[in-house]
Amino acid sequence: MELNSKVPDVPIEQAWDRRKFEMKLVNPANKRKYNIIVVGSGLAGASAAATLGELGYNVQCFCYQDSPRRAHSIAAQGGINAAKNYQNDGDSVFRLFYDTVKGGDFRAREYNVYRLAQLSLNIIDQCVAQGVPFAREYGGLLENRSFGGAQVSRTFYARGQTGQQLLLGAYQALQRQVAAGQVKMYARHEMLDLVVIDGRARGIVTRDLITGRIESYAADLVILATGGYGNVYYLSTNAKGCNATAIWRAYKRGALFANPCFTQIHPTCIPVTGEYQSKLTLMSESLRNDGRIWVPKRKGDTRPPDEIPEDERDYFLERKYPAFGNLVPRDVASRNAKAVCDEGRGVGPGGYGVYLDFRDAIKRLGREVIEERYGNLFDMYERITGEDPYRVPMRIYPASHYTMGGLWVDYNLMSTIPGLFVAGEANFSDHGANRLGASALMQGLADGYFILPYTVGDYLASNKLEKVDTTHPAFRSAEAEVACNIKRLLDVRGSRSVDSFHRELGKLVWDYCGMSRTAEGLKYALKKIPELREQYWREVRVPGESEEFNQSLEKAGRVADFFELAELMCLDALHRNESCGGHFREEYQTPDGEALRNDDEYCYVAAWEYRGEDNAPALHKEPLTFKYVQPAQRSYK
Amino acid sequence: MSTAAVEPRLKRTWGLYEVYIGKKLVMAGTGVVLVLYIIGHLLGNLQIYAGPEQMNQYAAFLHSQPGLLWTARIVLLAAVGAHIWSSFLLWRDKRRARPIGYVKKDDIPASYASRTMMWSGPIIAAFVVFHVLHLTTGDVGLGFQPPTAGPTGEAFYAYENVVNGFRYPAVSAAYIFAIALLTMHLYHGMWSMFQSVGISHPRYTPLLKSLAHVFSIAIAAGYISIPVYVMIRFGVK
Amino acid sequence: MNLILHVWRQKNAKDPGRMVRYEARNISAHMSFLEMLDVVNEELIARGEEPIAFDHDCREGICGMCGFMINGVAHGPERGTTVCQLHMRHFKDGDELYIEPWRSRAFPVIKDLVVDRSAFDRIIAAGGYISVRTGSAPDANAIPVPKENAELAMDAAACIACGACVAQCPNGSAALFTGAKIAHLGLLPQGQPERDRRAVAMVVQMTKEGFGHCTNIGECEAVCPKEIKLDVIARMHRDYLHAAWTGRQKPGFREDQPAEEPMAGNRR
Known part of the structure; x- marks a missing residue:
């Protein structure tokens, strides 16, 4: 299969303008004749649904939560990047573009990233106009801070709740369209299959989570904005409900899945305390602006932190990376934390934690300033751990946080199935092998507000689409498959809960396809995962019935898909014989332990094609060319 | 734009009353009238300390201005009626808002006064009826002396009636109980009405709250002092 | 620690519902309240009973999905805390807890502690x-x-x-x-x-x-x-x-x- 990225053949600065001009427009009077399905109501989904509704299309928007406002974008804390250069510190669209490509370890498509940097300007304007209460200076203008891996202050933020405020802005815009009758919202509906007719995405099959009814919805095109698959690790910073089912079903219907092994481990999360742990809580990376990360120099030093004198502390990031210090990119920070803990110098119960210390910052800036910057994060930490971070250093440890991989899309955000568009974390597009802090919100909103509304129109105007409704046999057969799958799960009637399997799978993937990977470990995982999956289908117990509100059943379906996805992740990680960004293969590192890329052989997007249950997926490569940023060994020294 | 057109005032006012904020506005407005009356009434009552002549003359003075007296009575009656009717409607809404209650419900954070507005109100109202029958119309008896014709018009025996009435411990107890409830009612109501009409300020609202508390307690002290004074000075019956 | 729970169980919107008594055993003080319920649910599933349904998602206090009454207080005894962020260290061994869904005409119960x-x-x-x-x-x-x-x-x-x-x-x-x-x-x-x-x-x-x-x-x-x-x-x-x-x-x-x-x- 030829993967055509459809990037405009003009200089990068003009590419998006040119594409917008080339695209065909839908006659305003005709827009209401088109039906669009949006699955997911996070930043990408809500902003796309709201904007498309505003343009006059008929939109149906689906989410599994009880309200579109609960999508997990809401949990993003730190901020959103934009190349506004309001701080006059040398930022520019090109610099944001450059930083993002470099931060992604040269595994992203340059043209997409450049467009993202350009659109970052519009996003901030849009959000401020919607009433997002960004932090401000006394002069009334917007305040910025620098954020993980950036040497300019380009991050806009609303306390530690930036994701919440941006999502509420998009949600409110969405509700406005709901009131106007342009968007019909289906909350507590989970997409369980994609319906492809004549090679085009024409609808979805859902389960109404309250009644358990299997329903079909037809449309002229489908947009998936269903987020990432970080919950494959069981313990992650994702919400409990986050799942890969929608993109996985699309994959099984023919959409290619790109770079599944590119997952991001966030360095600043609260460490695990016990077996029962259900999720990990992220502490915003912005904490690294003022907090200093350290561990004791001596192994097995169990003294309380305030009794460890200065010269017995190892500020390992500052020591190894004098230029960036505590602000090195996430993957670097995470790996180094793991390394010191593996050496036996970790702190806290279990020994998997490092200190994030605000003592010096409080001394320098005063408690009030720290309180204003991080107050809610400190409160959250105290609530969870029962320790006061104003007095005792925080303990942090990396946790799965974001997945750069996702469904392959072209420059127009369309997958390999015509009519299936993918936005936000669900696609693979802009972050390469590693995402910079405060870029996820930017990407979600760029896709939803400013890209899809154009490219969707072009698709509709350029293709003659037959009328299709849910009486089409393809819907009947998809519904039957979904119902059969549910029945299979309920009929196992084994003895183990869904969660117990999920936990076991998660540990396996975390150990062998987590922060660092080896060929040996991945091969082991590829042997174990199918075994565990088989056991799952033999021993899982899903209480209750399908025709009712049944949370165990919801989970069971999601975990079944995670099993298959985990295998693809390991396969991808095993095939990529290099280290880049979040994908760190221990065999491929520089003498001082940095990721060693292999640009000659692996400078491509690995897109996997599903070929049936009994066949291995096929690998397709989209070569990446770098005309504007020369690939170099990342160095943060 | 048609939506910007100004609505006829009557229709608008009714629309306002349909939503609870309109009813609260009525509660607050009538509340102000009633508070003013409570203050005036207290000032009148405190004249008991100036002796029988002063108080009886004051009563005679009030009755010599029938226009004023009846205007005040009608306004008061209307205010009481509107206050009660609005609170009834609000109470009904509240009942409807939670058809199934909790097995266990804790009210820690709320002040006792704020949660008891709905029953302190009716009890006060019942007492007011008794109070009027006792000291205005004299239908309760208890040694009530109706006005008699005197040299300079009618003579009133307000002082004697108050003294006779309050020498009954049961009457005094009921009075003190009602005043205690009234205090609680004012304790919450007097700052709450500002909140209801949208007046709130980070610095002044806490001050207002304290003022309302001090004021309601002062009113209570003034009122309660009277039966206490009577019972101590004249002894109980 | 061990706790006694009285939980509102209601199969669906039409079911009248009732309080059911459960015991939560070997609860760690580091658990969140929802993790405690997870443990109870695991036991229920092992016994072949239906787990207690409750809404939850982010489990970090921001999505707003979780919430129920604990002993008559919404989100339980800690101020400024959702139930997902409420940790068991605020309870003590032998506590008896009444867990009920939000009650409001505008929030009809869907199942157990889940409301619309x-x-x-x-x-x-x-x-x-x-x-x-x-x-x-x-x-x-x-x-x-x-x-x-x-x-x-x-x-x-x-x-x-x-x-x-x-x-x-x-x-x-x-x-x-x-x-x-x-x-x-x-x-x-x-x-x-x-x-x-x-x-x-x-x-x-x-x-x-x-x-x-x-x-x-x-x-x-x-x-x-x-x-x-x-x-x-x-x-x-x-x-x-x-x-x-x-x-x-x-x-x-x-x-x-x-x-x-x-x-x-x-x-x-």
């Missing part, structure tokens, strides 16, 4: 937004906003729509939720053009949904996990009365409901 809060979405849809067409915004720094106002707006905007205010309010009022949005948008210059319209439309929708009235008791403020202040309710009352006074907005119910009135911005 879509009324909140409809209140927002009625006017809880600033109408700005995508792409039509001026430069972000074109309109300065005093820092103090931005901070106050942020205080109000922190609402997570969990419904604890309604659940705790003796009157079942949604005034804190609605007031928070009206205050957030009304404090910003961008929110001024629609301020009157927003206040009336949202208050009317709130009333229609069957929420009770506000008597300024303050229980909502006390249980709000985001510690939103009663002040936002005064702002809502003020904006509503202002709109009614100027007469540019019909203050009461209308035959053509605002929620269904297509907005001019959508007509092309």
